[in-house]
Amino acid sequence: MNQAEAMEAINNDDRTAQELLLDVMPNAVTRFNRVTKSLNALLVDVRKHFPDxxxxxxxxxxxxxxxxxxxxxxxxxxxxxxxxxxxPMIGGGDW
Structure with a gap:
């Protein structure tokens, strides 16, 4: 499902982005949380030596x-x- 199709489903079918993803990848949020926890753990360790x-x-x-x-x-x-x-590709910017 491309971006336009996802937006259509969200706007017309009263679905959330999370629901759309979990329909096809039930473990996606759990995996994301695991990865971000690991990134945070690395930063905590680095900050023991470089606090900024x-x-x-x-x-x-x-x-x-x-x-x-x-x-x-x-x-x-x-x-x-x-x-x-x-x-991963991480876009920058602000809402």
Whole structure:
């Protein structure tokens, strides 16, 4: 089901996005929660040594950083990126 079909089902069939996914992948939410718990555990461990560490997402890339993505002058601090991946693809932005 592509995005347009999902939106149609949500708007016309009174379904939620979660219901649509769970119909075809009953363990999806459990798997997602397991992955995010693991990501959080890694960050907790890294913060024992680098308390300002964080995850940052930009252009479908997920980065583990040792501090903020930008300084107080809004300049990028790419030198703080430890590692980055495009798996999973994580879109950035705000609602």
């Amino acid at each position: 560490a964080c995850y940052y997402s930009a252009s479908d890339i997920l980065c583990l950083m040792l501090g903020d993505s930008h300084n107080d002058n809004s300049e990028p601090q790419r030198e703080l990126v430890v590692t980055a991946t495009n798996k």
